[in-house]
Amino acid sequence: MSTRAWAARIALAVLIGLAGQFVSGCGENPETPAGGGTAPASETFTFFDLGRNSQFSPKIRDSLAERLGNDAIENRGILDLETNYRGFLQAHLPEVDRLNRRLNDLPGERVEHDMVKLMYRYARKKNAPFDYIELVFAEPSRKPILFRIRFKADDAGTVEALKTKYGSPEVIGWEQENGQSLVWRKGPDVLMVSRVPDRFGVPGHHIDIYFTDNLEEMLVAEQRGREQKTGVSKAAGKTAF
Numbered sequence: 001m002s003t004r005a006w007a008a009r010i011a012l013a014v015l016i017g018l019a020g021q022f023v024s025g026c027g028e029n030p031e032t033p034a035g036g037g038t039a040p041a042s043e044t045f046t047f048f049d050l051g052r053n054s055q056f057s058p059k060i061r062d063s064l065a066e067r068l069g070n071d072a073i074e075n076r077g078i079l080d081l082e083t084n085y086r087g088f089l090q091a092h093l094p095e096v097d098r099l100n101r102r103l104n105d106l107p108g109e110r111v112e113h114d115m116v117k118l119m120y121r122y123a124r125k126k127n128a129p130f131d132y133i134e135l136v137f138a139e140p141s142r143k144p145i146l147f148r149i150r151f152k153a154d155d156a157g158t159v160e161a162l163k164t165k166y167g168s169p170e171v172i173g174w175e176q177e178n179g180q181s182l183v184w185r186k187g188p189d190v191l192m193v194s195r196v197p198d199r200f201g202v203p204g205h206h207i208d209i210y211f212t213d214n215l216e217e218m219l220v221a222e223q224r225g226r227e228q229k230t231g232v233s234k235a236a237g238k239t240a241f
Contacts, residue, residue, distance in 0.1 A: 043186060043187060044189055045191045047135070048067055052143070052144065052213070055142045056143075057142070066126075068120040069122040069126050073118055075116060078110070079115065081096055081100040081215075084181065084196060084206065085174075085176065092181065096210050099219070113139075114140075115136055115137060115138055115139050116136070116137040117134065118134070118135045119132070120134075130149050132148075133150075134146070134147070134148040138215070141221070144211050144214060145214045145215045146209070150204065151205050158207075159205070162182075166184045167184075169182035170183040180195045187213075188212040190209070190210040191209045192207070194208070
């Protein structure tokens with residue numbers, strides 16, 4: 001075997017190993033619930049050991065940087081859960097669509113949310129088989145609410161690894177654009193892999209993980225904050241004169 005062929009085989013083995021890490025949920029930093037201990041892997045989807053009960057911390061950020069490279073961070077902004085094409089959630093994941101409407105449906109307002117959003121664009125330099133990664137954590141709970149992973153060709157076998165770990169998915173054939181989505185559910189959590197053709201018809205892959213209970217918790221906290229703010233304003237108005 002030539003040196004070049006041997007190097008290519010080693011590189012492929014590294015990519016497959018990383019895909020396995022993505023779905024295994026086992027590693028150096030198992031997810032830690034708020035009360036301590038480790039959540040059973042069967043109860044939540046994980047990405048590099050982060051799942052429903054994890055809480056963002058500087059230690060977690062440092063660990064992710066070692067695996068995925070440098071990040072960009074955003075602490076406040078719009079949170080749009082829509083994926084694949086406009087109207088997809090309404091047609092196929094109505095429970096997520098309802099959350100998305102509540103997140104973005106304050107009349108006349110540009111709705112921004114307090115959150116921690118980490119974005120990775122150079123994970124391949126760390127031999128991770130992904131082109132773009134977005135990990136979003138709620139404030140103030142710091143629990144995960146949305147993970148997005150994007151890659152083109154599935155050279156690492158990520159989709160097959162997900163099928164092996166989680167079983168047969170629900171298959172959604174798109175009514176447009178010749179795409180397809182595979183959906184798994186664990187309790188309230190939703191993991192979806194979509195094959196998304198580009199404008200030339202070449203398929204790429206989108207992975208979206210929705211932690212719906214954590215999203216609901218975030219919405220409740222935001223509503224409570226708005227009500228408290230309104231109450232303070234009314235009290236100030238009554239005492240101003």
